[in-house]
Amino acid sequence: xxxxxxxxxxxxxxxxxxxxxxGMADGLTVPFALAAGxxxxxxxxxxxxxxxxxxxxxxxxxxxxxxxxxxKSDADHYAAEQRREVQEVIDKPREEMEEVADIFRVYGMTExxxxxxxxxxxxxxxxxxDFMMRFELGLEKPEPGRARTSAMVIAGAYIAGGLIPLxxxxxxxxxxxxxVVSVVLTLLALAIFGFVKGRYTGARxxxxxxxxxxxxxxxxxxxxxxxxxxx
Amino acid sequence: xxxxxxxxxxxxxxxxxxxxxxGMADGLTVPFALAAGxxxxxxxxxxxxxxxxxxxxxxxxxxxxxxxxxxKSDADHYAAEQRREVQEVIDKPREEMEEVADIFRVYGMTExxxxxxxxxxxxxxxxxxDFMMRFELGLEKPEPGRARTSAMVIAGAYIAGGLIPLxxxxxxxxxxxxxVVSVVLTLLALAIFGFVKGRYTGARxxxxxxxxxxxxxxxxxxxxxxxxxxx
Numbered sequence: 001x002x003x004x005x006x007x008x009x010x011x012x013x014x015x016x017x018x019x020x021x022x023g024m025a026d027g028l029t030v031p032f033a034l035a036a037g038x039x040x041x042x043x044x045x046x047x048x049x050x051x052x053x054x055x056x057x058x059x060x061x062x063x064x065x066x067x068x069x070x071x072k073s074d075a076d077h078y079a080a081e082q083r084r085e086v087q088e089v090i091d092k093p094r095e096e097m098e099e100v101a102d103i104f105r106v107y108g109m110t111e112x113x114x115x116x117x118x119x120x121x122x123x124x125x126x127x128x129x130d131f132m133m134r135f136e137l138g139l140e141k142p143e144p145g146r147a148r149t150s151a152m153v154i155a156g157a158y159i160a161g162g163l164i165p166l167x168x169x170x171x172x173x174x175x176x177x178x179x180v181v182s183v184v185l186t187l188l189a190l191a192i193f194g195f196v197k198g199r200y201t202g203a204r205x206x207x208x209x210x211x212x213x214x215x216x217x218x219x220x221x222x223x224x225x226x227x228x229x230x231x
Numbered sequence: 232x233x234x235x236x237x238x239x240x241x242x243x244x245x246x247x248x249x250x251x252x253x254g255m256a257d258g259l260t261v262p263f264a265l266a267a268g269x270x271x272x273x274x275x276x277x278x279x280x281x282x283x284x285x286x287x288x289x290x291x292x293x294x295x296x297x298x299x300x301x302x303k304s305d306a307d308h309y310a311a312e313q314r315r316e317v318q319e320v321i322d323k324p325r326e327e328m329e330e331v332a333d334i335f336r337v338y339g340m341t342e343x344x345x346x347x348x349x350x351x352x353x354x355x356x357x358x359x360x361d362f363m364m365r366f367e368l369g370l371e372k373p374e375p376g377r378a379r380t381s382a383m384v385i386a387g388a389y390i391a392g393g394l395i396p397l398x399x400x401x402x403x404x405x406x407x408x409x410x411v412v413s414v415v416l417t418l419l420a421l422a423i424f425g426f427v428k429g430r431y432t433g434a435r436x437x438x439x440x441x442x443x444x445x446x447x448x449x450x451x452x453x454x455x456x457x458x459x460x461x462x
Binding site: 025026029030032033034037038041042047049050051053054055057058059061062063065066069073076077104106107108109110112113116117119120121124127128130131135138140201202203211214215216218219220222223224225226227230 | 256257260261263264265268269272273278280281282284285286288289290292293294296297300304307308335337338339340341343344347348350351352355358359361362366369371432433434442445446447449450451453454455456457458461
């Protein structure tokens with residue numbers, strides 16, 4: 001089938017875009033909110049910067065390793081299920097043929113219509129296993145090397161995102177001036193990030209920009225209120 | 232088909248378990264790492280507690296809203312794609328029939344075997360759309376009310392996880408004593424959480440416990456080293 005414009009309209013974000021979004025969404029939000037919160041309670045920018053950098057280190061490592069382990073466990077899960085399906089197709093072909101038939105019964109197909117499909121599967125065990133992986137278990141084959149790339153991209157995006165709200169505290173001596181600059185800078189960055197994210201993920205860009213900015217603003221506002229209340 | 236033990240062996244975590252895991256993994260790790268990092272640079276437990284609570288507020292809101300928006304955008308995406316498929320089945324049935332055929336060609340089925348399947352779809356437009364949603368686009372129908380539940384569960388798990396490493400700083404006056412108690416308590420909590428998570432998600436529990444503990448430990452160690460280096 002030739003590539004039609006129709007196919008291209010069903011847009012889904014690539015894995016790398018998804019990882020950048022995961023890392024940057026939290027990187028822009030949490031260090032921003034923490035720094036804003038602390039500056040509501042503590043006048044020294046040095047403590048805000050220390051806490052902010054500690055948070056960026058902790059957050060980027062935690063999220064990066066989290067992404068690594070998630071991708072690794074997806075790959076392990078896929079491999080384990082594939083081994084099981086390969087064995088089951090050999091050990092109990094009748095049950096597996098029933099399972100193929102079940103998939104199609106849901107869509108209202110009759111036994112006469114289902115039979116040739118089941119028969120086709122039975123003749124090609126390799127494709128049969130692939131079919132069961134995707135349609136019975138809903139699993140996609142993971143890319144090799146995915147876990148390491150995913151970890152790097154998430155951690156890098158978190159660090160890049162986190163340094164934006166922190167920069168004013170590093171460059172300006174006064175915590176309340178730094179807070180104002182950080183708020184303006186980060187809300188702007190969140191809006192741009194939300195807009196671009198919307199473009200890439202097929203959501204409405206303007207709506208995505210507003211949502212992302214509100215999330216960061218709400219988180220920072222809550223952190224600020226709590227820090228001020230207890231300090 | 233009767234429920235066989237075979238079907239049950241393919242275990243996948245429910246959405247709620249997944250949300251608890253998402254919230255608690257970060258809740259146990261990031262506030263822990265931040266508090267440990269700060270106590271490497273600052274002797275006052277009150278500042279560590281303020282920063283920790285500000286982080287928990289920021290992190291739980293950011294992650295909770297993130298989960299809400301993700302679930303909402305999944306639901307929107309599903310609804311939009313479904314409307315498009317419904318329209319396409321009416322407007323260009325031939326292209327859509329070709330797409331059904333393409334799905335089966337990948338699995339090595341012949342045109343004679345594919346024809347009755349395509350014919351069955353054509354007769355039942357509702358099932359046809361459901362089939363295309365799941366097998367062409369790989370989309371599962373989202374549960375109604377999912378976004379709100381997801382947000383609550385993620386945020387609640389983050390708060391519950393985050394209060395564990397922070398409790399020693401709240402109860403003990405001395406930062407270095409609190410640090411030791413917090414490290415022991417949180418690594419233990421991470422190990423238990425990893426073990427239970429492994430059980431629920433079908434991974435090897437012991438391996439999952441070690442991975443979760445190492446992630447938290449590494450993140451906290453890095454935050455500690457960075458905070459001490461710049462303070």
